[in-house]
Amino acid sequence: MKISLSVNGTQHSLEIEPRVTLLDALRDRLKLTGSKKGCDHGQCGACTVMVNGRRVNSCLSLAVMHEDDEITTIEGIGTPDELARLQQNFVECDGYQCGYCTPGQIVSAKAAIEEAKAGWPSYVSPTLADMGELDDEEIAERMSGNLCRCSAYPGIRQAIAKTAKEDA
Numbered sequence: 001m002k003i004s005l006s007v008n009g010t011q012h013s014l015e016i017e018p019r020v021t022l023l024d025a026l027r028d029r030l031k032l033t034g035s036k037k038g039c040d041h042g043q044c045g046a047c048t049v050m051v052n053g054r055r056v057n058s059c060l061s062l063a064v065m066h067e068d069d070e071i072t073t074i075e076g077i078g079t080p081d082e083l084a085r086l087q088q089n090f091v092e093c094d095g096y097q098c099g100y101c102t103p104g105q106i107v108s109a110k111a112a113i114e115e116a117k118a119g120w121p122s123y124v125s126p127t128l129a130d131m132g133e134l135d136d137e138e139i140a141e142r143m144s145g146n147l148c149r150c151s152a153y154p155g156i157r158q159a160i161a162k163t164a165k166e167d168a
Contacts, residue, residue: 003067007032008076018064022056023047025063026073034074034103038147045146048104049073055111055145074103077110085166086110089159097150105146109160112142113167134164 005012007030014029026032026049035058038046042057049058050072078084083091086106096102116134124141125131132138139157148156 001064003064005030005063005066005071006069007071008073009070014063016063018062020063021059022049022051022061022063022066022071023058026058026071032073032075035107036100036103038101038104043147044101044104045108046101046104048108048146050107050111053111053114055108057145072107074107077106084110086113086159086163089162089166090156093155093159093162095152095155095159097148097152101146101148101150105143105148105156108143108146109156109163112139113160113164115142116164117167134161136161 001018002013002015005014005025007026012030014025016025016029023035023037026035035049036046037059038044040059042060045057047057047059048055051066051069078087086109090096090102090106116131119131121128121131122138122141124137136157139160143156
């Protein structure tokens with residue numbers, strides 16, 4: 001099946017089987033290896049990408065479902081030579097250790113900050129109408145779908161809080 005995917009602002013034409021996941025299309029076909037295959041069951045968040053600005057576990061999504069969508073991977077957020085502010089804050093706050101989960105953490109964090117800016121409540125928000133502030137409890141809840149086996153959570157939450165404050 002021939003499809004066209006828009007990834008990080010670039011159109012890509014692919015010939016793939018309908019059962020190929022978005023993660024496998026990104027990693028194996030487009031050689032965008034930042035998104036990781038951790039659990040392959042949607043439980044760890046290492047494969048998190050944004051589709052039209054919303055977080056998606058790419059291991060659970062078929063590539064053919066995203067023909068008219070804008071997909072953003074870690075490669076579309078910053079580069080090693082020009083880190084995005086969020087990436088720089090992960091470095092400064094020691095929000096990573098082994099780095100395996102870091103791409104998914106950063107993509108998810110970017111989306112979580114945007115959700116909070118838009119006033120979307122989370123499970124721990126005081127009310128559905130008022131999200132409150134993006135405090136440590138809010139950040140922890142919004143990032144709960146991304147696991148870090150090294151337990152770098154304090155640095156991750158600190159980097160997110162710092163970025164959200166700088167963006168305010």
